[in-house]
Amino acid sequence: MSSPRVPQAAVDGQFVNRWSGRAFASDSIPQPVIDSLFEAARWAPSCFNEQPWLFVYAAAEADLARMRSLPVAKNRSWADRAPLLVLVLARTSFEKNGKPNRHAAFDAGAAWMSLALQAHAHGLMTHAMAGFDEAAAYSLCGVSPQRYTVLAMIAVGKSGDAANLPPDLAAIEHPNGRKDAGRVAVPLSGIAALLAAGGIP
Numbered sequence: 494m495s496s497p498r499v500p501q502a503a504v505d506g507q508f509v510n511r512w513s514g515r516a517f518a519s520d521s522i523p524q525p526v527i528d529s530l531f532e533a534a535r536w537a538p539s540c541f542n543e544q545p546w547l548f549v550y551a552a553a554e555a556d557l558a559r560m561r562s563l564p565v566a567k568n569r570s571w572a573d574r575a576p577l578l579v580l581v582l583a584r585t586s587f588e589k590n591g592k593p594n595r596h597a598a599f600d601a602g603a604a605w606m607s608l609a610l611q612a613h614a615h616g617l618m619t620h621a622m623a624g625f626d627e628a629a630a631y632s633l634c635g636v637s638p639q640r641y642t643v644l645a646m647i648a649v650g651k652s653g654d655a656a657n658l659p660p661d662l663a664a665i666e667h668p669n670g671r672k673d674a675g676r677v678a679v680p681l682s683g684i685a686a687l688l689a690a691g692g693i694p
């Protein structure tokens with residue numbers, strides 16, 4: 494089978510080579526490496542430099558045991574092996590004036606991607622999850638949905654043995670592809686024709 498990861502323009506390899514595997518090895522991640530992941534996230538850009546993200550993480554066994562209760566069963570079947578689990582939250586309002594911050598998810602998304610690429614540079618896999626018990630996440634962190642939005646969970650660790658995965662997940666343990674570049678970025682002068690041709694959903 495040919496690789497589904499063929500760039501359509503010149504691009505740094507890290508963007509194409511990072512992918513979300515599920516076959517984690519359980520080897521713990523040294524604290525300086527964990528610090529390095531959150532340091533990368535810390536330098537992400539944000540509206541008014543508000544830095545609305547908050548990463549609540551579990552690397553110690555006692556914390557991991559509590560955070561492992563959050564993912565849905567399908568995600569637990571692989572995320573339970575990851576040595577680092579992270580909840581990604583974003584503050585709902587600006588610290589400086591209390592007004593709603595509608596850009597917080599955008600900014601936290603940028604921070605998570607920085608974390609993911611820094612992890613990739615350390616030879617670690619990251620895998621984001623939407624499938625987890627959000628209500629339980631708020632209560633585990635002790636924050637209200639009025640104050641913070643819980644956006645996602647992330648599993649981080651070294652790549653391990655796909656034989657540990659359930660067969661349906663072992664079968665898809667490889668990088669996936671992307672939409673055609675022409676459906677993702679379009680000059681303003683071309684958007685009307687693309688819409689008329691049904692070229693974007």
Ligand SMILES: Cc1cc2nc3c(=O)[nH]c(=O)nc-3n(C[C@H](O)[C@H](O)[C@H](O)COP(=O)(O)O)c2cc1C
Binds near residue numbers: 513568621623645668
């Ligand atoms: C916000 C978000 C939520 C996701 N939720 C899940 C999930 O619950 N379970 C899962 O197996 N993968 C999940 N994924 C992984 C995506 O399916 C994956 O990122 C996508 O297929 C692109 O593949 P890649 O990351 O390997 O490039 C999620 C990814 C993101 C960014």
